[in-house]
Amino acid sequence: MPNPEAHHPSRSRARPSTSAAARPPARARVSLRQLLRVASVASGIQFGWALQLSLLTPYVQQLGIPHQWASIIWLCGPVSGLFVQPLVGHMSDRCTSRYGRRRPFILVGAVAIVAAVLVIAYAADIGWLLGDTADYRPAAITVFIVGFWILDVANNVTQGPCRALLGDLTSKDPRRTRVANAYYSLFMAIGNILGYATGSYSGWYKIFTFALSPACTISCANLKSAFFLDIAFIAVTTYISIMAAHEVPLNSSEAAHAEAGAGESGSAEEAFMWELFGTFKYFTTPVWIILSVTALTWIGWFPFTLFDTDWMGREIYGGDPNQGLVYDTGVRMGALGLLLNSVVLALTSLFMERLCRKRGAGFVWGISNIMMTVCFLAMLVVTYVANNMGYIGKDLPPTGIVIAALIIFTILGFPLAITYSVPYALISTHIESLGLGQGLSMGVLNLAIVVPQIIVSLGSGPWDQLFGGGNSPAFAVAAVSALISGLIAVLAIPRSGAQKARSHV
Template sequence: MSTSDQPRHHRPTRNRPPLPRPPNPSRPAVAPRSKVSKRVLLRVASVACGIQFGWALQLSLLTPYVQELGIPHAWASVIWLCGPLSGLFVQPLVGHSSDRCKSKYGRRRPFIVAGAVAIAISVLIIGHAADIGWAFGDREGRIKPRAIVAFVLGFWILDVANNMTQGPCRALLADLTENDNRRTRVANGYFSLFMAVGNILGYATGSYNGWYKVFPFTKTVACNVECANLKSAFYIDVVFIAITTILSISAAHEVPLGAQASDAHGQSSGTDEAFLTEILGTFKYFPGSVWIILLVTALTWIGWFPFILFDTDWMGREIYGGEPNQGASYSAGVSMGALGLMLNSVFLGITSVLMEKLCRKWGAGFIWGISNIIMAICFLAMIATSFVAYHIGYIGHEQPPAGIVIAAVLIFTILGIPLAITYSVPYALISIRIESLGLGQGLSLGVLNLAIVIPQVIVSVGSGPWDQLFGGGNSPALAVGAAAGFIGGIVAILAIPRTRIQKPIPLP
C-alpha cells in the first residue's frame, strides 16, 4: 500500500475551527472486511455491466436518432443537458439519502433497484418515441414534434435513473472495502471492467443493423428500420439490466442502518440538516488534495464530453460524408462508429484489469495524467483525420478509403485506455481522501459527480453553437476537449504526487 494514498486527516489550525464530523454511517451497514471476497465485489460491480449496456446504446445511437427526429445538429448537444443537470442534483441527493436510508433491505440496494426499474421504463419510452408521436398526430415530415417530446421525456428519466443507480453502487463498493486503499482501487477496477463489458455488448448490439429482422414487430408505419433496430436493442437492454441487478443486489449483505448502529459511533439518528446546506458547507473544509482531484476531474470531462456527444455523428458526417435521413452513408458511418466504440471497450476492459498494477508501480496521479495526455493526442488525431478526409475529395461521391476508416477506428480503440482510467482512478482517490471529512460514501461520490456534471453542462450548452460558428463540424469542440484534457494531464502529473511502493495487502 502506498503511503501518499493513505487518508489524510485534516488537522485544524489556530485560524480554523476543528473539522465537523458529519454523520458517517457507512461502516456498520456492511459485513466486516474479512468476509468480503473478490467474488462478492465482482458480483456487486456486475450491475455496471447492465447500466453501461444501455449507456452504450445511448452514446452510439441517440445523437443520430434525435437528428432523424428533426432536431438540428447545432441543438443536439442541448438535448444531452438532461444528463448533467440530473447528475448535478440527483446523484448528490441520492448519495446523501442512501447514507441515511434505514430500509430493512439495506441502504444502497433499494436505490439500485429503483434506478434499474426506472432505466427499463425510460428505454421503452425512448424506443417507442416515434410510435408515441404517431399515435398523438405526427405524420411524415422532417420534424416530428410529438416524438421529440416523448424522446426527451424518456431521455431525462434515463439519465436520472442512471445517476440513481451508479452512485449507490459505487458507494456500496466503498462500504464493502472500508476505504482500504488497494481494495478500493481493486473494487473500482472491477466496476470499470464491467462497464467495459457492458460497452462491448452495447456497442456490438448498436452496430448490428438486422435486429428488425429478429424482432419484426418493431418495424411499424411510424418506425423505420433504424428506429426498429434501436427499439429492439432497448428490449435486449431491459432483460440485461434485470439480470445484472439481481446478481448485484443478491451478493451484497447489508445490515439495515438503525439507531443502534448510529449510536455506536456516537451519532444521532435524527440528523435533519438541510441537504444543500450540508454539502455546500463541507467544501470549505476540503484539503488541497481533494480540490486538485476535483479540478483534474472537471478538466478531464471537458475533454471527454464532446467525444461522447458526437463520436458516431463524427464518423457518419466527417468520415462517411453523410447526413441524417439522407442516403445510407450516415447510417453506415454510425454503425462503423459503434464498431469502433466496441473495440474501445475491449481496450477499456484490458486496462481495467491492469489498473491496480499500473497505479502501484507509477502512482495513480501519474497514470491519470498520462491517460489525459493520450486522450488529448487522440482528439487532435480525430481533427487531423477530418482534415485529410475533407481534402481527399471523396465526400459526397463515394465511400471513404479504407485507410481513413482504419485510422478513425484505431483512434476510437486507443481512447479505451484513458477512458478506463477516467472511470476508475478519480473515484478511488476521492473515496480515500474525502473520508477524513467524515462524509458518507454516497455523499462523497456525489461531490465528485459535481466536478463531472458542471463541465458537461458547459459543453452541452456551448458545443453545438461553437461548432456551428466554425462551419458546423465537430472539430472545434474536439479541439477544446484536447486542450482541456492536456491541461488536466499536466496538473495530475505535477500536483498529485507519485507514491512510494509498499508491499500490497493480499485480498481474501
C-alpha cells in the same frame, strides 16, 4: 438558511461528523468474488449507456432536431446528475431499510431505467398516434425528451449507490478500493462491448419483427430492438448485484445521530445542502486537485462521447442524418470503433491496480489524459485529410481513412478505463479521512463531472456553428482541456512514499 456553527461553536474547526455516525458497523473483509458480483451491475447500466452514446445523437437528428441543438438534449444528464446523485448519496447514507442502505436505490433506479427505455423505444409510435407525420414529428420529439430525462435521472439514481456500495465494502483499504473500482471499470467495459456490438448490428429488426411500424422504420426498429435487449440485461445484472451484496442495515438510532450531526437547520433539505456545500471548506489540497483534474478531464471527454458516432457519419463518411444510408453506415462503423475501444478498456481494467501501485495513480491518470490529447488532435488531422480527398458526397471513404478513425477510437479505450476508475478510487480514499459517507463523497465527485458536461452541452453546438458546423471545434477544445488536466495530474497529485521510493530505484 441558519448557520449551523452559530448553534454548535465546537464544530467551527472540527471536520464534519455527518457520516461518521452513519457508517455501518464493522464487518468481515469482503471476498474478491463477492466484489466482482456486486460490481457486475455496472455492465447492465453501461449496456444502456453504450446504446445511448452510439445511437441516440444520430436518432434525435433523424427525428428532426438540428445538429447544433442535439447537444442541448444531452443537458438532462448533467443537470439531473447535479442534484439527483448527491441527493441520492445523502439519502442512502441514512437509509434504514432492512434491505440495506444502497440496494433499495439500485433496485428503484433499475426499474426506472426499464420504464424510460420503453418510453424512448416507442417515442416515434406514440408521436404517430398523437398526429405526427413522416416529415413533422413534434410529439415524438417531446416523448423522446421526456423519456431521455427519465433515463438520465434513473442512471444517476443507480450509479451513485453502486459506487458507494463498493466503497462501503472496501472501507479503509485503499488497495481493495482500487481493485473494486477496477472491477467496476471492467464491467463497464463489458457493458460497452455488448452495447456497441448491439448498436453496430443492423439486422435486429429481422429478429424483433414486431418493432417495425408505420412510424418506426428500419433504423428506428433497430434502436427499439436494442433497447429490448437492454431491458433483459439490466434485469439480470441488477439481480446478481443486489443478491451478492450483504449489507448491514443502518439502525434508526445511528441514522438519527447522523441527522443531528448534519446541522440542526430545521429541514432535511437544508441539512443536505449544508452537507454538500459545507464540506467543501474541509477539503484538503489533494482533494481539490482531484476534483479539478476530474472536471478538466470531462470537458475533454464529453465532446467525444456526445459526437463520436456522429463524427464518423458526418466527417468521415460525409453523410447527412436525413438523407440516404451513408450516414447510418458511418454511425454503425463508429459503434464498431467504440466496441474496439471497450475491448481496450476491459484489458486495461485487468492491469490497472498493478499499474497504479507501481507508477502512482496520479501519474497514470495524467499520462492517460495526455494520450487523450494526442488522439483528439489526430481526429482533427483525419478530418482535415478526409475533407481534402474529394470523396465526400460522392463515394464511401477510403479504407485507410476508416482504419485511422477506428485506431483512434481503439486507443482512447486506455484513458477511458483510467477515467472510469482512478478518480473514484482517489476521492474515496482521500475523503474517508474526513468522516464523510461514501454516498456523499460520490455525489461531490459527481459535481466535478456534471458541471463541465453542462458547460459543454450548452456551448458545443453554438461553438461548432461559429466555425461553420461539424464537430472539429469541440474536439479542439477537448484536446486543450485534456492536456491541461494531464499536466496537473502528473505534477500535482502526490504519490505515496512507497511509490516515490520505487521511482528512485
